[in-house]
Every structure is written in structure tokens, then in C-alpha cells.
Amino acid sequence: MIVGIDLGTTHSLVGCYDGQGPRLFANPLGSLLTPSVVGIDGDGHMLVGQAARDRMVSHPAQAVAAFKRWMGSARETRLGERLFRPEELSALVLRALLADAEAALGERVHEAVISVPAYFSDAQRKATRAAGELAGIRVERLINEPTAAALAYGLQDRPDGSRFVVIDLGGGTFDVSVLEMFDGVVEVHASAGDNFLGGEDFLDALQAACLADLGIEAAQLPAPQRGQLRRWLEAAKCELSQQPEVHVAGRLGEQPVDWRIDQERFARLAEPLVQRMRAPLERAMRDARLQVEQIDDIVLVGGASRMPVIARMVSRMFGRLPLRHVHPDEAIALGACVAAGLKARDRRLDEVILTDVCPYTLGTEVARRDERGQLLPGFFHPIIQRNSVVPVSREESFWPVQEQQTQLSLEVYQGESPMVANNIKLGELALKIDPRLPLAKNEVKVRFTYDTNGVLQVEATTCATGQRHELVLEQNPGVLDPQQIRQRLAALAALKVHPRERQENIALLARAERLYEEHLPAREQLQAWIARFRAAVETQDDALIRQHRRDFERALDTLEPA
Incomplete structure (x- = not known):
């Protein structure tokens, strides 16, 4: 399937x-x-x-x-x-x-x-x-x-x-x-x-405005209270899609929160x-x-x-x-x-x-001469332009820049900047060339091929000798290689993950713990509810657990309608 x-x-x-x-x-x-x-x-x-x-x-x-x-x-x-x-x-x-x-x-x-x-x-x-x-x-x-x-x-x-x-x-x-x-x-x-x-960035803008109006520094709020405020504001952002104005009210520790925002101000933010x-x-x-x-x-x-x-x-x-x-x-x-x-x-x-x-332009580094004939390295030369329909293959020719040069370095980059320093380097090929040949005879043909699976193949052929080099860029900096994937797979297999059939119970307890964090006056009652439900779970009696879960949900809904 x-x-x-x-x-x-x-x-x-x-x-x-x-x-x-x-x-x-x-x-x-x-x-x-x-x-x-x-x-x-x-x-x-x-x-x-x-x-x-x-x-x-x-x-x-x-x-x-x-x-x-x-x-x-x-x-x-x-x-x-x-x-x-x-x-x-x-x-x-x-x-x-x-x-x-x-x-x-x-x-x-x-x-x-x-x-x-x-x-x-x-x-x-x-x-x-x-x-x-x-x-x-x-x-x-x-x-x-x-x-x-x-x-x-x-x-x-x-x-x-x-x-x-x-x-x-x-x-x-x-x-x-x-x-x-x-x-x-x-x-x-x-x-x-x-x-x-x-959407997270729009929520950030809403949060910054709320804290500024309340005179609260974000750094002064404990992490749980920042999370609580963010949840309130997420609900407010959703309500603003339907309501002309939204009221956010509650308490962050000892700090009361009473804040209103309308669609017009949110549009400005x-x-x-x-x-x-x-x-x-x-x-x-x-x-x-x-x-x-x-x-x-x-x-x-x-x-x-x-x-x-x-x-x-x-x-x-x-x-x-x-x-x-x-x-x-x-x-x-x-x-x-x-x-x-x-x-x-x-x-x-x-x-x-x-x-x-292809979402980004792919190319290589070249050097260019200025008006005085001086070589300036670090320029990006596109070979496959962004938004080329894939699969796509393009070939271009390059030459060494110095007489008696013995090697040509082909560096592959991805990006949209004219300078390679601002783009992402994907790989490199070192090609041997004949230093006895004049520059015009030391042509190197370079072909980039990008397929539907997102694999870039780079081929370089030195025309004087017919020697062919290949670089297949299946991996990028920051991406796991096959050996690392096998190691990480073994580590994930050893993790203790709650089975699917227990997710309803786990989620309900997590909700209760969050409400315990948020509702100071109801903490004693919440502890009693949590203890009662945990005891039901320990019996492993599915019918009893289902009944207690329904009761527990109704009790939590009195504090926070689902």
C-alpha cells in the first residue's frame, strides 16, 4: 500500500x-x-x-x-x-x-x-x-x-x-x-x-504586540508561561479570521492578562x-x-x-x-x-x-578579468537555471586561467547570488590538465544533469585527453549519509515509544498536566482527577479505562471547553 x-x-x-x-x-x-x-x-x-x-x-x-x-x-x-x-x-x-x-x-x-x-x-x-x-x-x-x-x-x-x-x-x-x-x-x-x-511568524508579531501593550519583557516570563501565552494568542489569531475583535484574558503567574486586538490592528502588525x-x-x-x-x-x-x-x-x-x-x-x-x-x-x-x-540555480565558480586584465575569482556561473523543468541536462565549456596550469578545480554551487561566497557549495572535482598545451587547447566540457529524484550528476571531460570525471551529488552538507542513517535507525528502534492504543490516555494526561500548570486555583482538584485516572489505567481493564476517560474528559472540559 x-x-x-x-x-x-x-x-x-x-x-x-x-x-x-x-x-x-x-x-x-x-x-x-x-x-x-x-x-x-x-x-x-x-x-x-x-x-x-x-x-x-x-x-x-x-x-x-x-x-x-x-x-x-x-x-x-x-x-x-x-x-x-x-x-x-x-x-x-x-x-x-x-x-x-x-x-x-x-x-x-x-x-x-x-x-x-x-x-x-x-x-x-x-x-x-x-x-x-x-x-x-x-x-x-x-x-x-x-x-x-x-x-x-x-x-x-x-x-x-x-x-x-x-x-x-x-x-x-x-x-x-x-x-x-x-x-x-x-x-x-x-x-x-x-x-x-x-503562520508562526504572524503569531510572533501578535505576541510581540501583546507583550509590549502589557509592559512585559518576554525574557522575564518563565518558559511555561510563554508557552501558555502563545497558546492563547494562537487561538486569538484563529478567531480573528472570523471575528472583528478578540479578547485575551487570563493570568500568567501573578500577572493578569487583559488584552484586546481587532482585525485592523492585526493587519497593520x-x-x-x-x-x-x-x-x-x-x-x-x-x-x-x-x-x-x-x-x-x-x-x-x-x-x-x-x-x-x-x-x-x-x-x-x-x-x-x-x-x-x-x-x-x-x-x-x-x-x-x-x-x-x-x-x-x-x-x-x-x-x-x-x-x-529545479528550485535553485546550479552552477560552478569561475574567475573573470577586469578592465585591466586582472583575474577576479569567486564569481558564480549558472549552468542549470532555477525553474528549469526536470529532468534537465546542460553542458558548457571552461578553460584554465593560467599558462602551465596543471589542475582545474571544478566547484559546484547552488544559489541565486552572483558571488559563490553567498551560495551553497555542494561538491568539488579536481581535474588534471596538460600544462604544455596552450590555454585554448585545454578545454574542459562540463555537463550538469538533474533528475526527478533530486540527484545532481556532474560530468567533466578534458577534450585534449578524452579523460572523463564524474561527481554524483546524492548527499549535501548537513544531510545524513547511508551509514549514519543505519546508525540512527538502530538508535530510534531502541526508543521507548508509547503504543498507538494508549495515545488517548497519554494525550489526556498531558492535557491535564498543562491545565495544572495554567489553573492555580484548580490544582488540588486536578491532582485528584489525575490520580483517579492513573489508577484506572493501572487496572488494564479497557471498559473501566474508557468510562474513566469519558469522565476525565468531561471534568477537564469544565476548566477548558474542548
Whole structure:
């Protein structure tokens, strides 16, 4: 069975394509959305999802979120006694999703199609594949999130020549893609985005304004109180999508909180972030060589796209309202399910070819001569331009810069800066050349080939000797190599992870602990409820546990309506 997965910054979803079309699976708490949060409890067991999210409020040092933003880097986070890389944290979320899928399907899942931001770099895509491997599944296909959203909206069924702009604003990333449907092919003309712009940044702006109005320094708040305030403001941000004004009230320790904000002020606070969205939108349209009047539809997806300021900006820019009739949190996951069905060659789906583009320019370092003839090194020479449809292969010729030069260094970079110092170095080839030949005779032909799996192959041939060199860049700095994956896989296998059937109990206790942190007057009562429920769990009597769980939930709802 092949499943489709939306591995998001804030939430993740899993589903498949079956006789009824794309179908998403609920987690043990009955929700389609599983928070992309990993934590650890007092006994050293790993927590994933809602329990970890509540743990983050009550014990912020024992949970971590938004690690999708770190994919492709070697950053590590300590939870308990060990350090976790972003791939490992993502793998734990993937394992939870796979357990939900297997519980719903009643069969083993062996492969997944995972959605990634269109603007994810080579390293970030390979890190996502590594996370799948660590979770115990094969990930041959990654689908760009805007392309997945297009499939969810059925844009592949539109007439030939239809053009769309898909805008995806999630919890941590922003993507835009320009697509065209032609003869059974969904072709991506251009992609752009910002891997560090999402709903979390709008929440940061809201938090800064709230603290400033209350006269509180963020550094003065203990971590649990910062987490509590952030949760309140997250709810307020969501309410502002529906209400003209929101009231935030409560207590942070001894400090009372009484704060109001309306949509107009929030729009002012969000304006710098909204302006950051315009640049990738304009860039994608320029790269696609299209004017706004040539676009047939605009699709808006991602949980953060609910904010009215986003729809207003898009409407002003394109002169029409965007499509938003598919649930914004579910659209990408539904599209990933369709892609999984296509990969499995489901007979219920018409054959659709999905093209991808190379998200960044790939090239090499060259030296240039100034007006006085002096050599200036460090310039970036593009070979494969960004937004080239993959697979793509390009060849160019290079020559040494000095007479009697014995070696030519071919350094491979990724980026958009004219200087290599501002781009990312991916690898290097050292080529021997004949120092006796004149410069013009020491030509080296260099070919870059970038395939649909995100693998860059670099070939260099010295024309004088016919000698051929090859560099296959399957790994990038900060990405785990195969041996490291095997080591990390063994370490993850040794982790104590709560079984799926206990997740409802774990999440309920984590919620109770968070409420204990937040509600000082109710602490004694909460302790009594927690003790009673723990005693029921210890009996291992499923019927008794279910009854106590219902009672416990109702009791907690008196403090915080679910």
C-alpha cells in the first residue's frame, strides 16, 4: 500500500487513494490533524502529536516543534538524554502517521509519497527522504506542496492551456507555483517561496504586540508561561479570521492578562510579513513570463491562508478572489493521496504526468578579468537555471586561467547570488590538465544533469585527453549519509515509544498536566482527577479505562471547553 503524507511544520496528515477517492485517516484522538511536535515524558517515553504539544506548554524543555524548518541542516535538539536531528524528529511523526494508516487500512504500508515545499533545497529534500527511511518506509516520490494542492482541486481535469497560481502559506513555510495543464501534463512553469515565513511568524508579531501593550519583557516570563501565552494568542489569531475583535484574558503567574486586538490592528502588525509574500509571488510570475490577466485561477491553501489579510493581498494583486473551497489544512494531504494513487497506477485515475522544476540555480565558480586584465575569482556561473523543468541536462565549456596550469578545480554551487561566497557549495572535482598545451587547447566540457529524484550528476571531460570525471551529488552538507542513517535507525528502534492504543490516555494526561500548570486555583482538584485516572489505567481493564476517560474528559472540559 502507498500512502500520501503532508509532513507539515505545524500539523501532519496521512491518507490514501481508494474507491471513494482521496481519504484521510484520523489519529487515536479522532482528529485528521496530528501536531508535528515531539516530546518526552517523565518516564523517558517519547510523545508525538497532541500529547507532545501539551507537554510543550507544561514542560517546554521536554518538547520540540517547527523542526521542519531545520531539515537539511545538522542542527540537533536535546530531549531527555539524547540529541535528535530534524530527520529523526520527522521520522517519529511519520511513524505515528503510519501507525494510524495501518490501523485504518488493516495492512502494512510500505511506501509513501510525501509533500515538500516547492522551494525546498536539494539538502532539504534528501533529508525528507532520509526521515522516511528512518521511519521504515520507502519514499521514491516527493511532490511539491503547490502541485499537490492543484491535484486536490482537480486542476488536472481542466481544459488544456489552463494556467494556475497555487499559493501555500503553512505554519512555517510559504510557497507559490505557476502551473499549466496541457495534454495530460501538469507542468510547473515556476516556483518561488520563503522557507522561513509562515503562520508562526504572524503569531510572533501578535505576541510581540501583546507583550509590549502589557509592559512585559518576554525574557522575564518563565518558559511555561510563554508557552501558555502563545497558546492563547494562537487561538486569538484563529478567531480573528472570523471575528472583528478578540479578547485575551487570563493570568500568567501573578500577572493578569487583559488584552484586546481587532482585525485592523492585526493587519497593520502583519503588513511587513504580507509584503515579504509579494516578492516570491512577483518573482514566480516573472520567471513564468506571464501577466496576471493570463492566469485562469488562483488557489489558496495552507492553514495560515485563512487570515483575511492574505486573501485581501492576493485579491488585490491578481484582481480576483482566490479559490478556497477545499479545506485549507487538508488540501495538500488530499493531493498527496492522489499522487500516491497515480504512483500506484490506480485504474480509477486518468494518467497525469506531474513535472517538477529545479528550485535553485546550479552552477560552478569561475574567475573573470577586469578592465585591466586582472583575474577576479569567486564569481558564480549558472549552468542549470532555477525553474528549469526536470529532468534537465546542460553542458558548457571552461578553460584554465593560467599558462602551465596543471589542475582545474571544478566547484559546484547552488544559489541565486552572483558571488559563490553567498551560495551553497555542494561538491568539488579536481581535474588534471596538460600544462604544455596552450590555454585554448585545454578545454574542459562540463555537463550538469538533474533528475526527478533530486540527484545532481556532474560530468567533466578534458577534450585534449578524452579523460572523463564524474561527481554524483546524492548527499549535501548537513544531510545524513547511508551509514549514519543505519546508525540512527538502530538508535530510534531502541526508543521507548508509547503504543498507538494508549495515545488517548497519554494525550489526556498531558492535557491535564498543562491545565495544572495554567489553573492555580484548580490544582488540588486536578491532582485528584489525575490520580483517579492513573489508577484506572493501572487496572488494564479497557471498559473501566474508557468510562474513566469519558469522565476525565468531561471534568477537564469544565476548566477548558474542548
